[in-house]
Amino acid sequence: MMARMPDTKTVNTTCPYCGVGCGIKASRDRDGSVSVTGDPTHPANFGRLCSKGVALGETVDLEGRLLAPEIDDAPATWDAALSLVAERFNTAIAEHGPDSVAFYVSGQLLTEDYYVANKLMKGFIGSANIDTNSRLCMASSVAGHRRAFGSDTVPGCYEDLELADLIVLVGSNLAWCHPVLHQRILAAKSARPDMKLVVIDPRRTVTADIADLHLAIDPDGDVALFCGLLSHLATAGVLDEAYVADHTEGFAAALATAEIALPQILAQTGLTSHEIEHFYELFATTEKAVTLYSQGVNQSVCGTDKVNAIINCHLATGRIGRPGMGPFSITGQPNAMGGREVGGLANMLACHMELEREDHRTLVQDFWQSPAIPDRAGLKAVDLFQAMAEGRIKALWIMATNPVDSLPDADEVKAAIASCPFVVVSDLLAKTDSTQNAQVKLPSAAWGEKDGTVTNSERRISRQRAFLPLPGEARPDWWQLAQVARRMGHAEAFSYPDVASIFREYAALSAYDNAGTRDLDIGACADMSSEAYDRLQSFQWPRPKGGPAGQTRFFAQGGFYTANRKARFIPVTPTTELLADKSHQLLLNSGRVRDHWHTMTRTGKSAQLSAHTSEPFAELHPEDAMRLGVSEASIVEVSSGAQKVCLRAMITRRQKPGRLFVPMHWNDLFASAARINTLVPPVTDPYSGQPALKNAHVSVRPFKAAVYGFAVSAEKPDPGDCDYWALARCKGGWRLEFALAEHMPAIEAFALRLFGLGAGLQPETLAYSDRQKNDSRQAGFDAGRLLYALYLASEPVVVSRLWAVGQLTGDHSQRQSRYRIIAGRPGEDGHDPGATVCSCFGVGAKDIVTAVRAGCASVDEIGRVLNAGTNCGSCRSEIQEIVNGQRVLAAE
Numbered sequence: 001m002m003a004r005m006p007d008t009k010t011v012n013t014t015c016p017y018c019g020v021g022c023g024i025k026a027s028r029d030r031d032g033s034v035s036v037t038g039d040p041t042h043p044a045n046f047g048r049l050c051s052k053g054v055a056l057g058e059t060v061d062l063e064g065r066l067l068a069p070e071i072d073d074a075p076a077t078w079d080a081a082l083s084l085v086a087e088r089f090n091t092a093i094a095e096h097g098p099d100s101v102a103f104y105v106s107g108q109l110l111t112e113d114y115y116v117a118n119k120l121m122k123g124f125i126g127s128a129n130i131d132t133n134s135r136l137c138m139a140s141s142v143a144g145h146r147r148a149f150g151s152d153t154v155p156g157c158y159e160d161l162e163l164a165d166l167i168v169l170v171g172s173n174l175a176w177c178h179p180v181l182h183q184r185i186l187a188a189k190s191a192r193p194d195m196k197l198v199v200i201d202p203r204r205t206v207t208a209d210i211a212d213l214h215l216a217i218d219p220d221g222d223v224a225l226f227c228g229l230l231s232h233l234a235t236a237g238v239l240d241e242a243y244v245a246d247h248t249e250g251f252a253a254a255l256a257t258a259e260i261a262l263p264q265i266l267a268q269t270g271l272t273s274h275e276i277e278h279f280y281e282l283f284a285t286t287e288k289a290v291t292l293y294s295q296g297v298n299q300s301v302c303g304t305d306k307v308n309a310i311i312n313c314h315l316a317t318g319r320i321g322r323p324g325m326g327p328f329s330i331t332g333q334p335n336a337m338g339g340r341e342v343g344g345l346a347n348m349l350a351c352h353m354e355l356e357r358e359d360h361r362t363l364v365q366d367f368w369q370s371p372a373i374p375d376r377a378g379l380k381a382v383d384l385f386q387a388m389a390e391g392r393i394k395a396l397w398i399m400a401t402n403p404v405d406s407l408p409d410a411d412e413v414k415a416a417i418a419s420c421p422f423v424v425v426s427d428l429l430a431k432t433d434s435t436q437n438a439q440v441k442l443p444s445a446a447w448g449e450k451d452g453t454v455t456n457s458e459r460r461i462s463r464q465r466a467f468l469p470l471p472g473e474a475r476p477d478w479w480q481l482a483q484v485a486r487r488m489g490h491a492e493a494f495s496y497p498d499v500a501s502i503f504r505e506y507a508a509l510s511a512y513d514n515a516g517t518r519d520l521d522i523g524a525c526a527d528m529s530s531e532a533y534d535r536l537q538s539f540q541w542p543r544p545k546g547g548p549a550g551q552t553r554f555f556a557q558g559g560f561y562t563a564n565r566k567a568r569f570i571p572v573t574p575t576t577e578l579l580a581d582k583s584h585q586l587l588l589n590s591g592r593v594r595d596h597w598h599t600m601t602r603t604g605k606s607a608q609l610s611a612h613t614s615e616p617f618a619e620l621h622p623e624d625a626m627r628l629g630v631s632e633a634s635i636v637e638v639s640s641g642a643q644k645v646c647l648r649a650m651i652t653r654r655q656k657p658g659r660l661f662v663p664m665h666w667n668d669l670f671a672s673a674a675r676i677n678t679l680v681p682p683v684t685d686p687y688s689g690q691p692a693l694k695n696a697h698v699s700v701r702p703f704k705a706a707v708y709g710f711a712v713s714a715e716k717p718d719p720g721d722c723d724y725w726a727l728a729r730c731k732g733g734w735r736l737e738f739a740l741a742e743h744m745p746a747i748e749a750f751a752l753r754l755f756g757l758g759a760g761l762q763p764e765t766l767a768y769s770d771r772q773k774n775d776s777r778q779a780g781f782d783a784g785r786l787l788y789a790l791y792l793a794s795e796p797v798v799v800s801r802l803w804a805v806g807q808l809t810g811d812h813s814q815r816q817s818r819y820r821i822i823a824g825r826p827g828e829d830g831h832d833p834g835a836t837v838c839s840c841f842g843v844g845a846k847d848i849v850t851a852v853r854a855g856c857a858s859v860d861e862i863g864r865v866l867n868a869g870t871n872c873g874s875c876r877s878e879i880q881e882i883v884n885g886q887r888v889l890a891a892e
């Protein structure tokens, strides 16, 4: 049952963050710390890692871990907890039917976990009420693939991004969200400077900074843009007529729908005719073109139509499945693809089979020898929690995800979970925003402790291997599911001796009665021994038994998985309506920052990662800021209806006027009110059920702060009653930003409240106060160690954050050093690096500016002098931006 611990100290495993799926070499050192490096042999990354991958070792400690099962917040035995879960699920099913229970799972699960969860729900409970947070990520791509190809097939591979002459990134901030893939593209572009990069994104992101063409498209203008492109391709005479005739159907209807007038395209995209013509010309004249798209496409009310508008252009030109060509959906999560493969979505069966098809249902039920199989889709994520609010779900099991933060209408989701009669949460952590209302908490194995497989965005299956022992009573998710299934009366079907046996079963099902009729076939792994599974090298599927290995692409010669094996052009019509309620002032877009992941349950532990962006923020255009009376670095309230969040204002021309960008990560553990999805209405794409997370109307107004504060402290402070606060890890302790709505407090009492120094500690304090300027500072020392430094002011506190954080690990025995802390700046000989740019080497923006002024003219030269950008490379785009900015200044 348990994960096999490897014999060697270093194991080859896979990164648990994004859909690039980088290979990692991980080891546990003698002192218990974990070392992580990129695996030079892994074909996804060839040794590269981004900042998140590099810092994985900082996230595997046991702080905050759930280490034993709990029932009603009290420790319980596994037997008691599992038996209670089985009993309550069985009771709900007996009294209210199978559709009264649900699983809400995650792209963080391994494929084997997913497989067992799906088998239990669909095959043995007899409901399809299992959905996943991948619904929020790529459900529109799945729906688009199935409409066009008849299967959820990603046709290409990463190598295509290096072979292409034109890469079109749509709705993707690749530099921050899939950094290693971005680095591969940059390396290819550096070797072949003629290679062109087009970025289509409403925001000017760091990815857009290095593009040959950035189209700052209006939200949801993509359908109009790609309809116009299809029409242009036909007019320009660059269609692949033989491919269209031999391998597709429905072209004439799709083209007729796509023929929209230029003024409508301009109106819907917000672009100029010159920009559009430039893009269309590039695409028409470049055969080797890849269109890579991500959440900006998927997280939309018309996400599926966007996907099909893109695919239509590739089918029309026959640019699919050949080297350097194709539409390419890049997934956000490490195992979104694995979940799709084994039926983690409420509208899919296992192994890419379809619930709607009787032959598929019969095949799966026969293979599983199961008592039931649903003949209709279950509740998709948003619908599932709405059904819960209506009292239709009586028992819920959440695994490895935090829906209270990540789903739209997040406070309603929280209330729905609170109203559900029985909630089980399997998680690593004892306390997340979603564990609060769980009657049963089950401690899961974390990355580094669990064993199984994941599939990345190019269909590459890789092993995640354990290199750490299971702590406390933590157990893998598949084991928890199998144990509950056995207690529900399905012992025989869930008697897996180890994780390899689950993988073998999945592989056998993929091949069962397949014979080339389905895309997903890994039958070659069906008889694999557990030892061979341990040694399994990453591979791209398909890998049929006895068939040729090494097929990396699909559809160059047609062979789609529709009834007549032809691809379907899908006629799509641009959306003419933006989301309702235009009385609000700005359109809200949300997304990732470079160094955080999802709801920060892991990356929030890392001082290195928290250094880059340590506070939730709202990016808005200077015109909007002026109109709304918002000043740089002040606090703003962003609201929708009764819902409100508080964020730091960042004024930037990266936004268009009328738009607002807010990161998706912050939750109630790290900020007073920054759960941005509380403002997003539960509007979904009609085909995929994916929520439109990037297009909500919100109001913005200044938060009237009487006091701004900043603090660093060795111990975690308690900012509980500050009106605004954001907390982050830093080297040597914590950093805190806060604001108060009312008058300046007495600093001594306030420091006592924040830092709670009551436990016999009598710090030596140093203070300064200028009542006229409303400026108060205090620092507390224990011998030469800084315990805290607290700064209060009536304006945003002007203290170099990185320098202040550095003082927590410095020696402050000398009076001079203590005065500097009160002054809030380094002395003449001190060093202020500025805002963190390179997390790996702690290099700040001021360091880079100094280096440029001293003669460094390129990112590589900066790297040689400062090391910045030479490890993970995630910051190279930001370094380039600073270099460019200094060049402009020098030229003025």
Ligand code: SF4
Pocket: 015, 016, 017, 018, 019, 020, 021, 022, 045, 048, 049, 050, 051, 052, 053, 054, 178, 179, 180, 181
């Ligand atoms: Fe992990 Fe970064 Fe690779 Fe994504 S790009 S898999 S986050 S190392």
